[in-house]
Amino acid sequence: MRTFTRQWIQWKKTNRLLLLYFISYIIVILMPVIGIGFFSYRLAFYTAVDEISHSHINSLRHTVATFDDTLRRINSLTVGIGMDGRLNSYSADNDNRYLLNEFQDMLKQAVAQDQKIQSIQLFFESGQVMISSDRLIHPYQGNMADRWVEAIRRTDQDHLWLPPRLMSNNDEQEKSIITYISKVPISYHNKIGYLAIHLYEDQLQELLTQMQNIAHMNTYIVASDGQFITSYKQVNVGNDVTQANMKQVASTIGEGFFTDKAHHPHLLVAYSTPIWNGWRLVSQTPLTNIYERLSYIGWLTLGFCVLLSIIGIAISYWLSRKMYDPIKQLMERARTYMDELSLENPLHHTNELSLVSDVLKTAVGEKKLLDQHFRKQTPAMLDRFAMALLHDRLTDSRDIKEQIELYRLGLSLRGYVVIVVEMDYAAELAQRFSSKDLNLYRFAIANIISELIQIQTHYRFIITDVSEYQQAVIINVFDMMEAEELRELAGHMQSVIGELLKLSVSIGIGSVYLDITQSHKSYQEALQVLKSKLLHGAKSVLLYEIQNKEKDGIYYPLLQTEKQITNNLKAGNTKEVLSILEKLKTEITQKQLQSESVYMAYNRVLEASIEALLEHNGHPRQLFGPDIILYRELAKRETIDHIHQWISGIVAQITTYIQEQDNKNNKTVEKVVAYIHTHYQTDLSIEMIAIGVGLNSSYLSRIFKQHKSQTILEYLTLKRMEESKNLLMDTNMNLNDISMAVGYNNVNSYIRFFKKIEGITPGEYRKKRVP
Numbered sequence: 001m002r003t004f005t006r007q008w009i010q011w012k013k014t015n016r017l018l019l020l021y022f023i024s025y026i027i028v029i030l031m032p033v034i035g036i037g038f039f040s041y042r043l044a045f046y047t048a049v050d051e052i053s054h055s056h057i058n059s060l061r062h063t064v065a066t067f068d069d070t071l072r073r074i075n076s077l078t079v080g081i082g083m084d085g086r087l088n089s090y091s092a093d094n095d096n097r098y099l100l101n102e103f104q105d106m107l108k109q110a111v112a113q114d115q116k117i118q119s120i121q122l123f124f125e126s127g128q129v130m131i132s133s134d135r136l137i138h139p140y141q142g143n144m145a146d147r148w149v150e151a152i153r154r155t156d157q158d159h160l161w162l163p164p165r166l167m168s169n170n171d172e173q174e175k176s177i178i179t180y181i182s183k184v185p186i187s188y189h190n191k192i193g194y195l196a197i198h199l200y201e202d203q204l205q206e207l208l209t210q211m212q213n214i215a216h217m218n219t220y221i222v223a224s225d226g227q228f229i230t231s232y233k234q235v236n237v238g239n240d241v242t243q244a245n246m247k248q249v250a251s252t253i254g255e256g257f258f259t260d261k262a263h264h265p266h267l268l269v270a271y272s273t274p275i276w277n278g279w280r281l282v283s284q285t286p287l288t289n290i291y292e293r294l295s296y297i298g299w300l301t302l303g304f305c306v307l308l309s310i311i312g313i314a315i316s317y318w319l320s321r322k323m324y325d326p327i328k329q330l331m332e333r334a335r336t337y338m339d340e341l342s343l344e345n346p347l348h349h350t351n352e353l354s355l356v357s358d359v360l361k362t363a364v365g366e367k368k369l370l371d372q373h374f375r376k377q378t379p380a381m382l383d384r385f386a387m388a389l390l391h392d393r394l395t396d397s398r399d400i401k402e403q404i405e406l407y408r409l410g411l412s413l414r415g416y417v418v419i420v421v422e423m424d425y426a427a428e429l430a431q432r433f434s435s436k437d438l439n440l441y442r443f444a445i446a447n448i449i450s451e452l453i454q455i456q457t458h459y460r461f462i463i464t465d466v467s468e469y470q471q472a473v474i475i476n477v478f479d480m481m482e483a484e485e486l487r488e489l490a491g492h493m494q495s496v497i498g499e500l501l502k503l504s505v506s507i508g509i510g511s512v513y514l515d516i517t518q519s520h521k522s523y524q525e526a527l528q529v530l531k532s533k534l535l536h537g538a539k540s541v542l543l544y545e546i547q548n549k550e551k552d553g554i555y556y557p558l559l560q561t562e563k564q565i566t567n568n569l570k571a572g573n574t575k576e577v578l579s580i581l582e583k584l585k586t587e588i589t590q591k592q593l594q595s596e597s598v599y600m601a602y603n604r605v606l607e608a609s610i611e612a613l614l615e616h617n618g619h620p621r622q623l624f625g626p627d628i629i630l631y632r633e634l635a636k637r638e639t640i641d642h643i644h645q646w647i648s649g650i651v652a653q654i655t656t657y658i659q660e661q662d663n664k665n666n667k668t669v670e671k672v673v674a675y676i677h678t679h680y681q682t683d684l685s686i687e688m689i690a691i692g693v694g695l696n697s698s699y700l701s702r703i704f705k706q707h708k709s710q711t712i713l714e715y716l717t718l719k720r721m722e723e724s725k726n727l728l729m730d731t732n733m734n735l736n737d738i739s740m741a742v743g744y745n746n747v748n749s750y751i752r753f754f755k756k757i758e759g760i761t762p763g764e765y766r767k768k769r770v771p
Contacts, residue, residue, distance in 0.1 A: 029312035034305055049268060052285070053257040056270035059214055060255070060281045064272045066207060067221070070116070071277055074180055074197055077110055078159075081120070082186035082195055091192040094127040100137055107133035116203040118167070118177055122184070123149050124193040134169075148196050152181045159183075161277055163227050164201045176201035178229060180277075201230045208232040217285045218242075224278040226250035235286055237267065242284065245269050249282050259287070382407060386464035390418070390472055392520040400516060411460045415477045417512040418522035419490060421445060421497075422530055423469040424504040424538035427636035442471060444501055449473055452493055472526070474519055477512060483543050486512075490541045504539045506530060511544055531595040535588075537639045562608050565651075569612040574655040578648055581605070585644045599635065602643055606630055606650070613654050623653055668693060669707045672700065673715070680719050681743050686712055716743075721757050724750070728766045735762055 084106075090099040107120040111133045122131040128140040140146055145167055152160050162179040169175055178199045183191040208219050209232050218237060221229040226246040241263045248258070249271045257270040266287040274280050385403050388394045394403075397413055404411045423429060423445075429438065446463050453461055453475065460476040490507040497505050508530035510522030525544035533540050561584055568576040584605070588598055610620060610630070620630055630650065637643040671693045676684070679692070689712060690697035704712050720742040727738045739750035754762045 053270050056283045060272040064281050068275050078182045079186050082184040087185050091124050091126050094129050103131050116199050118198040118200050121196045148179050148181055152194050204230045205232055217283050220282045221279050222246050383464045386462045389519050390523045411476045413516045416516050416519040417475050418510045418526050419473045420508045420526040421471045422506050424506055426469045448496055449493055483545050487541055506533045506540045509543045534595045535640055566608045577651050581648055609651055609654050618657050669704055676716050
């Protein structure tokens with residue numbers, strides 16, 4: 001069973017390429033055949049639809065001409081009656097029986113001459129009189145038969161067509177009637193009444209039937225808004241479908257046609273241009289008959305496509321074999337070579353041609369690829385080896401020696417020092433250069449260091465990147481180098497890098513140790529001594545042995561300095577604040593504080609400055625931008641000079657803002673005082689005053705208290721008391737009127753506040769002052 005399974009998989013994989021060629025040729029040959037057949041059938045269908053639609057439109061044009069003639073005759077009759085000079089006479093004299101008889105005779109004669117007319121009615125506004133061709137004169141009562149009067153009254157048009165409605169004849173039979181209404185007399189501004197001509201709908205349907213010469217077609221007369229007037233149907237189409245078609249026609253202009261494929265069966269809808277009264281003729285024909293007529297073309301096309309498909313399949317198979325047989329022979333030879341080379345089983349290959357490619361690649365270039373891969377991986381492996389030494393992850397001398405021999409470094413196990421080269425002004429470099437540019441700079445620095453060590457000392461070394469801006473050099477010095485020799489070597493590196501790359505670098509040098517396993521100690525010392533760059537400045541060469549002998553400063557007492565800075569910031573004394581910062585920088589430099597203490601001191605200065613800004617209704621985002629985090633910006637400064645320069649700029653901006661805010665607050669307080677003096681007679685509140693001057697109430701209360709040493713309500717109360725004392729002394733107003741005049745709605749509240757401030761009641765004050 002297993003043997004059979006392997007043979008089946010082998011056969012399947014072997015013939016998969018043949019199947020792929022076969023399918024590709026079938027797609028290339030058959031797709032055009034199927035596409036041509038499909039589009040030929042669609043072209044025949046659309047051509048037939050186009051011809052039928054044009055024939056429908058021509059038929060509608062003839063029918064429109066006939067209807068237009070009929071409706072114009074109705075309009076001519078209306079004009080003839082509406083321009084009769086006797087209308088005005090009868091309107092003025094409704095009791096004139098002679099004119100009444102003449103009108104009725106004229107209306108009856110008009111009805112008798114045209115079988116399409118059911119009746120004619122005249123309505124006069126004077127007297128509310130209705131004259132009909134089929135009835136005697138009668139007063140208008142608004143019954144169902146006479147509702148056409150209300151329809152014409154509701155519109156500003158001179159003429160109006162009403163849709164079909166049921167009316168009773170003289171024989172009491174109900175007929176569907178279409179009504180044409182006109183205001184009379186015609187062409188006069190002053191209308192005395194209305195004329196209505198009632199037409200039989202079945203007469204219009206008969207006219208449609210006579211003009212109909214196309215089978216399987218429904219014909220409709222619709223108003224301009226899509227309402228049905230009348231229709232002649234030969235096929236059954238749902239009312240909802242028809243109404244949807246009529247609405248679509250109502251939204252179009254001119255004549256044309258469209259195909260409704262949203263409903264079943266599909267419909268061809270043609271429509272004419274509007275008749276003079278706005279009606280349109282619409283035809284509706286199911287496309288089922290067209291599909292049936294074109295079915296033979298579809299079968300013919302299908303047969304032709306099947307024939308071509310069979311021919312195409314045969315050609316595809318022949319071409320596939322023609323292409324595949326040479327490849328099959330090549331693959332069989334490749335399997336033989338794979339067995340000889342002991343390569344992987346060909347059953348694991350997903351692509352037959354890749355098998356041949358693997359054989360050629362293995363036979364010709366396997367060794368070359370391995371060598372290239374090792375060379376490419378060597379820098380990364382050296383970096384990992386160096387990082388393991390620097391971080392104390394290699395403690396066994398034998399393992400270290402094996403890796404030195406593997407990478408052919410030529411290092412001994414005795415005498416090592418670590419130098420760390422750091423690019424200065426990292427924050428500025430990150431803004432000026434992309435990551436790609438910084439990588440190029442690190443590569444260039446590594447090359448310069450390598451050449452200088454080889455030229456000046458001939459020592460063996462390993463160089464690696466330890467961060468984005470730092471590179472560490474592990475130097476095998478063979479002998480114990482003096483500190484001055486290391487300083488000289490580092491200084492030369494620094495000057496060459498600055499000259500060639502226009503970059504400033506600082507260099508930290510650790511102590512020299514006897515064993516390679518202690519190189520991590522020298523590395524930590526180099527990193528530690530680089531922190532002294534904060535006080536020594538950029539472009540420094542710092543030796544751990546020398547720097548470690550210097551006494552490190554202790555914590556700097558900043559409380560007094562912080563208070564001075566805060567007070568002067570609030571007062572807006574920019575020069576004084578800058579002078580205090582200059583003094584702070586000098587003391588920190590003299591005391592040689594640790595970097596942590598320096599950043600802590602300036603963080604407290606920054607915090608005091610921000611608090612002063614917040615107290616004056618400001619915010620760092622408002623002043624320095626939404627994306628600036630000041631504490632993070634401070635941490636980016638690498639030297640005391642850069643920190644001092646940056647913090648001085650920050651403080652200057654804050655003091656300038658505070659000065660502007662104080663000036664603005666003075667003007668705001670003056671506005672508040674003026675507002676109180678103007679509106680103290682009303683029932684004022686802090687919120688109303690804040691709205692009056694356009695500020696937040698809590699902020700307004702705070703700045704008013706700062707500038708006036710009293711609250712807004714205290715100031716308002718004193719103002720009211722002063723004004724009330726004037727009224728008590730200079731007028732005979734009673735206390736209730738005085739309290740209202742100075743803004744108190746309650747006289748008891750006024751008396752309570754007066755006594756609280758003056759110590760006596762208003763009445764006692766008046767008696768005491770009046771002689």
